[in-house]
Amino acid sequence: MKILVCIKQVPGTAQVEIDEKTGTLKRDGVAAKTNPFDLYAIETALRIRDAAPGGGTVTAVSMGPPQSEKALREAFAMGADDAVLLSDRAFGGADVLMTSYTLAQGIAVLGAFDLVVCGKQTTDGDTAQVGPELAEWLGLPHVANVKSVDKVEAGALEVTADLPYGEVRQRVPTPCLLAVEKDVCEPRLPSYRLRKATAGREIRRIGLSGLRDADPKHYGLSASPTQVKRIFPPPSGSGRTMLEGTAAEQAAALADILEEGKFLR
Amino acid sequence: MNGFATFEDTDLAALRAICGAERVTARDDIGEDFLHDELGDVRGRPDARVRVLSTAEISAVLRHASARRLPVTVRGSGTGLVGGAVPVFGGILLDTSGMTRILELDEKNMTLTVEPGVLLMDVAKYVEERDFFYPPDPGEKTATIGGNISTNAGGMRAVKYGVTRDYVRALEVVLPSGEVLELGGKVAKNSSGYSLKDLIVGSEGTLAVVSKATLRLLPLPKFKISLLVPFKDLASAIETVPSVIRASSIPTAVEFMERDVILAAEKYQGRKFPDRSADAYLLLTFDGASQGEIDLATEAAAETCLAAGASDVFLSDTQERNEAIWSARGAFLEAIKASTTEMDECDVVVPRSRVAEFILFARSIQKKHGIRILSFGHAGDGNLHIYVLRDALGDEAWRAALSGAFDDLYGRARELGGQVSGEHGIGFAKKSYLGRSLPPEQIALMRAVKAAFDPLGILNPGKVVSGGPCRPSERNP
Structure with a gap:
């Protein structure tokens, strides 16, 4: 089974400065770490690999600046077999859609695979959209909010997703994409032995020219349909209004509130 | 018995005159929590609980107690484990947990002066926010500094940094007579006679009452890593410790843990430990001022452990990873407690x-x-x-x-x-x-020292080396 796991390097602390002009994170000089959710993705990928009939490989894929290599080296120290870094100035400043597009383009040149595992979300962007969007670009079935992987077979997986109204256990044919929750497993710690043994292992670098769509206008900040205007801590409050009546009455009341608050035009 | 006076209503009135009625609770109104510490089975009911807020009040209470020959037991958060703060002879429970002011951070001399009721966790937070470091780190973070000083608390970082006594520069103490003494000072060296300050540290409230403490601080180490090292059995894990400590830089902590205890913690916390491959583990922590320093220490320690038969060395260098390990380590005591009846x-x-x-x-x-x-x-x-x-x-x-x-x-x-x-x-x-x-x-x-400080024997009677009840059957109900 060939498994890809998407990981991202994020700031090591919660105190990060935002670039006012671009609305993106200032990464310079900030200690970085692997996105905590992605550790669960790596662990899930490794466990599926080890449980798969006939074994398999885990390839860690990251899109980011050259220093993201550190996150990929850490994936090696956890047991990943291979790593790919999608890095190019043209990819910089990508929003959610462009990030998922770039990952999809990168994955498209890596050859056949059976499974893509993503963490549910990152701790810097927090959108939880990259996984599902990536699946759409790749034309794969996907399950988000995966809280457990229950069965690994040739050609299919059984997983349980944690949804707001309950849990859903489903069988997904491979190839597919899973975005995993934090509860899915306890990630192993990086191994000193493996880190030493993989210190010289090559990490494949793919830039814009290595992709099928090599048009720089299709990537990065300029191609991103969403632009961050301003990032600020949300005002916190505990006000709450309960709407009553039938669904239609509640919807009408909600529409009135949104209109009054100028949320709708 | 023991020459103590019987606590009278007039004593209650005198204490209320010192501290105000609202801070003095009489015998039967004293909550169950104040009759024991975390050990639980050593119990004693005080005749009055007095919540003091100043050195002057401590002094006045002690003067009264001396004049009347009433036993006085000092209590902070009550997190002790040997019944030290339990008033086994009754009398006055002198509660310093309300003295919670941080009085001074002296950045040039690198000291922090606090009242005895400040909690250990509040000291740590206060100094770390200002890039200083108070190294003593016993597991019980809700203990008071006064309690830590009384027991000479140690904790996890003792391997590299030593214990509470190594971080007490000066103390203001009140003798049983009510007299206030200043011991030590904001000095790094001191060869001026017997160190009474060091004698008070670890004296468990039997010599004098600590009313103010000046603690020594260090610069905050900004980088740290924990190494979780699996071994085939406990003996090989622990036998490696002396060589690990000598390997390069001294670890701040060297803890050992066994599978049984880890499993108990997993069950208690409902959370899996990051590794279950071994019967025994060492948990090493290194801190330092630079990443380079940490890397060198990691490599030296890791190579030493592998040479000694460790099956691997796992690296924990982020908050999430440290939490996964240290939250289990922090839950051991409660987990063991939950696994048995007593x-x-x-x-x-x-x-x-x-x-x-x-x-x-x-x-x-x-x-x-x-x-x-x-x-x-x-x-x-x-x-x-x-x-x-x-x-x-x-x-x-x-x-x-x-x-x-x-x-x-x-x-x-x-x-x-x-x-x-x-x-x-x-x-x-x-x-x-x-x-x-x-x-x-x-x-x-030791008894002669006790008698020199407390000739009437009123301070925390029945503890450490003083006479009185000893076996459980003689404990005060």
Whole structure:
């Protein structure tokens, strides 16, 4: 089974400065770490690999600046077999859609695979959209909010997703994409032995020219349909209004509130 | 009994005149929580609980107590484990937990002056926000600084940084007579006569009441890493410790943990530990001022462990990873408690080179006494926490097994050159073991010191080396 796991390097602390002009994170000089959710993705990928009939490989894929290599080296120290870094100035400043597009383009040149595992979300962007969007670009079935992987077979997986109204256990044919929750497993710690043994292992670098769509206008900040205007801590409050009546009455009341608050035009 | 006066209504009135009626609680109105500490089974009801807020109030209360010959027991958060803050003779419970002011951060002399009721966790937070570091780190973060000073608390970082006594620069103390003394100062060296300050540290409230403390700070180390090292068994893990400590930079902490305790913590927390491949682990922590320093320390320690037979060395360098390990480590005590009906603890300290031997001995006596014994602790400083668990034993069988096991444990510790308590103190519960572990001449000297500070014997009577009840059957109900 060939498994890809998407990981991202994020700031090591919660105190990060935002670039006012671009609305993106200032990464310079900030200690970085692997996105905590992605550790669960790596662990899930490794466990599926080890449980798969006939074994398999885990390839860690990251899109980011050259220093993201550190996150990929850490994936090696956890047991990943291979790593790919999608890095190019043209990819910089990508929003959610462009990030998922770039990952999809990168994955498209890596050859056949059976499974893509993503963490549910990152701790810097927090959108939880990259996984599902990536699946759409790749034309794969996907399950988000995966809280457990229950069965690994040739050609299919059984997983349980944690949804707001309950849990859903489903069988997904491979190839597919899973975005995993934090509860899915306890990630192993990086191994000193493996880190030493993989210190010289090559990490494949793919830039814009290595992709099928090599048009720089299709990537990065300029191609991103969403632009961050301003990032600020949300005002916190505990006000709450309960709407009553039938669904239609509640919807009408909600529409009135949104209109009054100028949320709708 | 013991020449103490009976507590009268007039005493209550006098205390209320000193502190105001709202801060003095009389006998039957005193909550259950104030009759014991975390050990639980040593109990004593005070005649009055007095919540003091200043040195002057402490002094006035003690003057009154001296004049009347009333016993006085000082209490902070009550998180002790040897009954040290339990008023076994009744009398006045002098509660300093309301004295919570941080008085001064002296950045040039790198000291912090605090009142005794400030919690350890508040000290840590206050100084770390300002890039300073107060190294003593006992597991119980809700303990007060006054309590930490009274027991000379140690904690996890003792291997590299030492214990509370190493971080007390100066103390303001109130003698039982009510007289206020300033001991030590904001000085890095001091060869000026006997160090009374150091004598007060660890005296468990039997010599004087600490009313103010000036603590020594260090610059905050910004980088740290924990290494979780799996070994095939406990003996090979612990035998590696001396060479790890010598390998390069000294670890801040060297803890050992066994599978049984880890499983108990997993069950208690409902959270999996990051590794389950081994029967025994060492947990090493290094701190430093730069990443380079940490990397060097990691490599030296990792290579030493691998050469000694460790199957791997796992690296924990982020908050999430440290949480996964240290939250389990932090839950050990509660997890063990939850796994049994009752337990008692032996907090012996032995030379670092004898730790493995001692732990294996502790394990070996389980069968002999028909009792379960679990342990974890500070392999780096030789301070072991050995828990004797009651499980389903009946009253009599439990008492016999416990006392037999403790006799064996303390006896073996003595043979190995160890001491009765590494960090919890003697208090009430370990008095008989102290008496057996030290020669009579030393106990006599300690009693002479006690008499010099407290000629009337009113301060925390019945504790450490003072007379009075000792065996459980004689404990004050």
